Amino acid sequence: MPQKIPPREGQESVWDYPRPPRLERTGKPVRVVFAGVTIAESQAALRILETSHPPVYYIPPHDVRSEHLAPAAGRSFCEWKGEARYYDVRVAARIAERAAWSYPDPVVEYAALRDHIAFYAHLMDACYVDGERVRPQPGGVYGGWITSDIAGPFKGEPGSAGW
Numbered sequence: 155m156p157q158k159i160p161p162r163e164g165q166e167s168v169w170d171y172p173r174p175p176r177l178e179r180t181g182k183p184v185r186v187v188f189a190g191v192t193i194a195e196s197q198a199a200l201r202i203l204e205t206s207h208p209p210v211y212y213i214p215p216h217d218v219r220s221e222h223l224a225p226a227a228g229r230s231f232c233e234w235k236g237e238a239r240y241y242d243v244r245v246a247a248r249i250a251e252r253a254a255w256s257y258p259d260p261v262v263e264y265a266a267l268r269d270h271i272a273f274y275a276h277l278m279d280a281c282y283v284d285g286e287r288v289r290p291q292p293g294g295v296y297g298g299w300i301t302s303d304i305a306g307p308f309k310g311e312p313g314s315a316g317w
Contacts, residue, residue: 175204189245208298212270
């Protein structure tokens with residue numbers, strides 16, 4: 155196990171998150187911006203908390219500007235949540251390929267995620283939680299959003315492949 159960074163007051167440690175992951179509501183506002191357009195904005199997002207990962211935020215479909223999403227090729231499978239489908243994010247001529255995903259038919263334990271949309275922060279111009287600009291989870295594979303109230307180290311950083 156990697157060296158856990160002790161959380162400061164007011165922080166959560168990703169090493170205290172459970173496995174299997176916990177799904178919870180967050181009252182914090184979230185916002186996603188691409189090509190100068192707010193693609194999603196919500197105060198009703200859900201978040202997944204999984205050991206070693208920063209939270210992944212899932213935004214209700216009614217808070218996402220779906221005209222900027224286009225189905226993308228391919229699927230993936232999460233052992234906990236089920237099959238994910240992907241979306242390209244498009245604004246005018248600018249496209250971020252496979253920049254968002256959802257679970258159209260999640261397993262029963264994660265049914266609340268149905269059709270909520272998550273975004274890869276590294277493919278968007280900016281993502282925010284409670285007004286704070288997030289840092290993307292390292293590695294480009296995972297979709298976690300890092301904020302100042304989260305302590306790592308995080309899956310995806312160099313040397314974390316075996317975690």
